[in-house]
Amino acid sequence: MDRPQSDVLTATPFEIKGSMLTLLELRLHSTGLDAIAQHLAEKVAKAPGMFRSAPIVVDLQALGQVDGLDLAGLAAVMRGHGLVPVGVRGGSPALQAAAVEAGLGLLAAERRSETRPVPAKAAAAGGKTRVVTQPVRSGQQIYADGGDLVVLAAVSPGAEVLADGNIHVYGPLRGRALAGAHGDRTARIFCQCLEAELVSIAGHYRLFEELDPALRGHAVQVFEDGDNLMLQPL
Structure with missing residues (x-):
């Protein structure tokens, strides 16, 4: 018996492809959650439509090997403002482990050239x-x-x-x-x-x-x- 055409079309339920996505980045320079939350609230208040349901990455690279950041709390703050935290970039092994525990993905560190800029x-x-x-x-x-x-x-x-x-x-x-x-x-x-x-x-x-x-x-x-x-x- 021939398989229905709909079954043939859905024989492979999905495919994974690379894509060019635009993600906002929250590039942290300190670990104080209260100060971060206040500054984020001010930013969102200026452009609420810009941030509504927007995916965002937390960039930890400027923190180096500092561990004292409540990532789960930060993710909750961002969600409270309508943002969708999807992952972290960089950070210490302890913070990356905390990110995974908080349900966030791990993104590759950004490569920045320390030499003369390329034209x-x-x-x-x-x-x-x-x-x-x-x-x-x-x-x-x-x-x-x-x-x-x-x-x-x-x-x-x-x-x-x-x-x-x-x-x-x-x-x-x-x-x-x-x-x-x-x-x-x-x-x-x-x-x-x-x-x-x-x-x-x-x-x-x-x-x-x-x-x-x-x-x-x-x-x-x-x-x-x-x-x-x-x-x-x-």
Whole structure:
């Protein structure tokens, strides 16, 4: 007897594939849970829609081998603000064990070069510039794998544009723009009209509410200078 077509289509119940996901990072510089909770509450209050049900990673790398952090308590605080903690990056063996016990995953440590920065175009080696001529609608994600991204139209609120290299937006930028998506800290964002929900270089981000009001609606470039995310008029 022939198997029903539906059974054939579902013979393999799932497949596991790599994907390019955008995750917020909570990069810790201290272990004081009360201070972290207060500062997080202030951040969420400025942009509640930005953080609602957003997956987030706790970056422990700056803490070195410090063990005194209540990870289960921190995860509870984040969930209380509507965030979804999914894992930790780095940290001491004791903190990684605590993360597993708290139901969090372990992510590979971020590789940061201690030598002279690689020129921005090096990130695009082997990758082509991706050019988008149509508006990027809410809910869409456009990614330039291994190269730069050029958008000749508007990026709507709720839309997301990512690139391993630089991002150029020639219409209003109202959604999220994440350049240097795989860690290139020399990448830049260039836009003709800055109204972004979020801009990010190599995971270092700034929210709309944190942008200088004098820059909103104007042509701006975004880049990293040391550990600072800089926004300057073009």
